[in-house]
Amino acid sequence: MSAQRVHGGTPDHPRVPRTIGGISGALRGSRRAQFFAELLEAQQGAELDGVLNAWWGRAMLDTDPDRDRIRAAAEAGTLPTTTMEEVLRRRRERGAQ
Structure with a gap:
């Protein structure tokens, strides 16, 4: 990827x-x-x-260009989120340090 x-x-x-x-x-x-x-x-x-x-x-x-849509989703509580642990796991899978 x-x-x-x-x-x-x-x-x-x-x-x-x-x-x-x-x-x-x-x-x-x-x-x-x-x-x-x-x-x-x-x-x-x-x-x-x-x-x-x-x-x-x-x-x-x-x-x-997506600023207003992202802000509205964040305020509505519908913006997809992830944990730091998930970010680190994905980075390890891709070989990042």
């Missing part, structure tokens, strides 16, 4: 570029202002990288 890309993007051209412009362009509403506030306070290096990584993940969620 191989990993499948979800909702567009490739490793060379992700749906949301890992840049300040890419992230800010993908964020919804007031989240963009929150991103810039954290970005302006971060020091260059690991702290800035952490802000960019965290907000890139949020931007990816904001641009997910």
